Amino acid sequence: MDPVDLCAELIRFDTTNWGEGKSEGEREAAEYLAGLLTSAGYEPVILGPTPERASTVVRVPGLDRTLPALLIHAHLDVVPAEPAQWSLDPFAGEIRDGYVWGRGASDMKDMVAMTFSTLLRWAEDGVRPRRDVVVAFVADEEDKGEYGALWLAAEHPELFDGVEAAIGESGGVAQFLTAEDGSEVRLYPVAAAERGTLHMRLTATGTSGHGSRPNPDNAVTHLIGALHRVSEYAWPIVLTPTVRAYLQQTTAALGFPADLTTDAGVEAAVDRLGDAGTVARTTIRCSATPTVLDAGYKVNVIPGTASADLDVRCLPGTEEETLAVIDGLLGGRVTRTFLSHQPPVQAPVDSHWFDAMKAALLRHDPAAVVVPRCMGGGTDAKAFAPLGIDCYGFSPQGADPEGRTSDGVHGVDERVPVESLRSGQRILQDFLEQV
Template sequence: MSYELHKRNANHLRLLGKVLFLQKNHHEETPVKQDVAALCAQLIRFDTTNFGEGNSRGEAEAARFIHGLLRGAGYEPLLLGPDDKRSSVVVRVPGADRNLPGLLVHAHLDVVPAEPEQWSFDPFAGTIKDGYVYGRGASDMKDMVAMTLATLLDWAASGTKPRRDIVVAFVADEEDKGDYGALWLVKDHPELFIGVEAAIGESGGAATILTGQDGAPVNLYPVAVGERGTLHIRVRATGTSGHGSRPVEPNAVKLLISALDRVGNYRWPLTLTPIVRAYIERTTAALGFAADLTGEDGVRAAIEAMGTAGTVAGVTVRCSSTPTVLRAGYKVNVIPGVAEADIDIRALPGTVEETLATIDVLLGEGISREFLSYQPPTSSSTQSHWFAEMAAALTRHDPAAVVVPYCMGGGTDAKAFAPLGISCYGFSPMGADPEERSAAGVHGIDERVPVASLISGQLILEDFLAAV
C-alpha cells in the first residue's frame, strides 16, 4: 500500500469515528449539524474513478464508508452489488404515513478519470479553500452525495421523520453504462423500489444568475423533467481485403469514412418538444424578452437572449449524432476487409424511431449497425405535486427564484429507474454563492463547488424532503 493511500484510509477511519462519536454523544436538545462541505471533501478523497468497460476503483470503499455512517446513525442500509468491487448503498427511511407513495433520491459515487498533470492540485485531495471544495467529483456528484448523507445524519440526530418513505440509493457505475449500479439494482433488486412514485437525481435545481433586459438580476432555477435518449451504436463496413499497393473496391475504410462524414455533419431538424419550448418561453419571459419560436431565426435569437441559460437549450432543440471511436486495419500495406466505428446518438423524447430511420439512410449501403446500449428518452410532468414541491422549496429559500423545467442533453441514472414507472426529475439544489462563485470543471480540470452553495443546497434539499 502506498503512503498516500495509507494516509487517505487513515483519514477515512478518523472521520468515521468522529461522526459516530458525535451521533452517539450529542445533546438531544441541540443535535449536531453535519458539516456538508467537510463531508463532500472527505468523499472526494475516495478515488472512485470509473474507466469504463467494467474497469473502476474505489466505489466499494466509498460505499462501505457511507454504509458505516448510516448504520452508526441507526438506519438499516443495504450494501450490495454484482461483485465486491462495485458496491452501492440503498436505505429506506420510513415515513410517518406509509400509505403515501415513496420518493427515491439517487446519487452516484463514481467519477470520470482525472489527469493530474493538467490540474492545479491533487484531484483527490479534497481541499477546502477560498470558498470552494476542490476535487474530482466536487460537482459531479459528490456534492449531492454529501448533501443527501448530511440530511440523513441530521434527521437521525434530531429524530426527524419524513411524511412519506424516502428511498436513498448511492450507486456505482453511473459514469459508464450503469450495468454495475442502477441498471443492476433495477434488474436484480426491483423490490427495493416498491411503492416509489417519483425520483430526484443530478442536474437541476441550481441557481443560474442572469441579467434581465432591464438590467436587474434574474435568479433562474432549472429543474430537469426530461432527458434525451441515449443510443450508442456500432457500425461496420465490409469490403475486399488486399495489398495496399493495389486499390480494391469496395474499400471498407473508405465506405466507413464516407458514412461517418454524412452522420457526423448531418444537421438535424429543429424539434421543439413541449419541455424545451417551455424552458425557452419561461426563461425569456423572466428576462423580459418576447420569444418568437415560429422559425429557426426566432429560436436562435431566443437562445442567444438567454445568455448562459441558452447553452442547454441549444443542445436540446435537435437530436445529435457524434462518431467517437474508430477501428480498422493492422498494417499499413494491408487493406482491411472490415472497418468499425462507434457513434453516440442522442434522441429527443418522441423522436427515437425517426432518428434511427435517418441514421440508416445516412449510413447508406454496405454499412450494418448494432446497439451497444439503448436507453430511451425520459419525460415527467411539470404539473405534478412533485414539481410543485421542488419549486416551493426553492422559493422558500429564494423568494426571487424563477423555477423552469428543462430537458437534459445528456443522461443520468434516471433512465434506469424510469422503466419501473417512476417519474424522474433532475433536482440537486444549489443556492447562489454570495460572492458569485460557481461550480466548474465537471468532466474537466480543477473541478470545484462553492461551499456556500453546498450549505444552501443541503438546506433546500432537507426542506424539500421533509415537506414533500
C-alpha cells in the first residue's frame, strides 16, 4: 500500500486529542490498522485503559531472534484543528499539489503510514527483518501519554521484552543549509536526547484579609516574588555530549570554526548556525517558564493562596541540580508539586543503532550530513526510555525534488510532500532490513 494513500486515509480518522483525557479517541484508527495487519498475517493486539483510547502493537519476528529487538513508536492522535482557518478540510485527507494535506500529515500519521506500508510490503514479499521489530501505534502522545505510551510501558512491559533501542518522532529529515563557501549542505539531525519535562504547580499561602488592610503575608505577593526570581534567573550553559556533538559536527559541515570552550564561543556558534541553531539554542541550557496564574476572586479580598504553573525543562544529567536551583529561587513561602515529571532522555551517539540510521540516510543521499541532536521538548521516548531502551528520534524523509517541505505542524494547512513520504518509506525499510 502506498504510504501516501495510507497517510491520507489515516488523516480521515479524526483522532483529535484535546488533552486532560478529552479526546475523539484513537480506537477506530487502531482497529483499522490492526485489521489490515491481521489480513497480512501479523498478530497485532489492541490495548488501552479505556475502549476509546487504543493503541495497536505488533511484534514482527526477526530472522535471528537472539539479537536485541528494535521498537518503532508512532502516535495516532493529533492536536485539534480550527477548520475555519484552514484552506481545506483538515480531516479530508486530500492529496494535491504534491502534498498530503490534513491534521496529522506531518505529526505524525506520515510516520505511521511509512512504518505500516513497510510491514505490508514485508508481508507481500515474504521478507523478515534481521531482528525482532516491535511496532507500537500509540494513543495520547499529544497530551501526557497516560492513555498511550506511558500506560503501555506500565501495564504491558512484556510487549517490549528484549527491546534495546527505539526509533520515533523527530529526526532523519533533510534540512537545507548554505555553507560558508556558498555550497548547499543537507543536514539530517537524528534525535539522541531530550530535555526532561518537569511541569510543576507552585502554591503560595498567606494570611487572607481585607484588601484595604495590607499585610506582609500576602500569598499573591509571595508568588509574584518567586516567579520574578525564576524568570530573571540566567541558566548557565551546559553542553551535554549530544549538543556538543551537534555543534561540532554542524559547524564543521558549514565550514566555520567554533570555540566551544567558552560561553561566548558557544553563543557565537549557535548564532552563526542560523536555522540550524534554533533547536541548539533551547538545548544549551535548562529553562523555567511561568505559564499559568491563578489567584484571588475579589478585588477587595486578599486571598489565602495563589498558584502558578511552571514549565521547567532540564538537560540530561542536570535534573537534581535544576530542582535545587528552582527550590532556592522559590524561597520559603512557595511550595511546588509535580503536574508531570518526565526525566530527560539520552541515548549513545556512538552506537551501532546510530551508525545504521546514518548509513541508511547516506545510501539514500550520499551527501547527507547526519548529526545527533537533543530535543528541547519531548516525545513518547520519555515513556519508553525508563524500560532501559535507548531512544532515538528517526522518522526519515528524503528531500522533495521540487523543494516542497512539510509545514503546518500544530498550525494550519498541515501537509507533507508526497515524494518525501515515499522516499522516507524506502529509507525506513532499508534501515529496518539492515540494522
